Amino acid sequence: MQLVTVEFAGVERAAAVQAYIYEVVAALETLGFSERQIQEAASRKRAERGGFSRRLWLDKVTSTG
Structure with a gap:
């Protein structure tokens, strides 16, 4: 897949997504x-696939073909 366009979310959208992620984490805690x-799973994922150290927020990706 060839990436053609990358756009980054605005502050309001990023805050809304962060709130959603927080709710997912809270739900996981209720599952045990x-x-x-x-946090340990996130650390393993970050070591394997990278993290968000550059603090770029990917909002949209489009491709050709």
């Missing part, structure tokens, strides 16, 4: 995953 387990 502790905050520590979630």
Whole structure:
């Protein structure tokens, strides 16, 4: 897949998505995953696939073909 256009979300959209992510984490905790387990899983994911250290927010990706 070839990436053609990348747009970044505005502050309001990013805050709304962050609130959604917070709700997902809270729901995971009710399923028996502790905050520590979630943090450890995030650390493993970051080591394998990278994180958001550049703080860029990908809002939209379009491709050709």
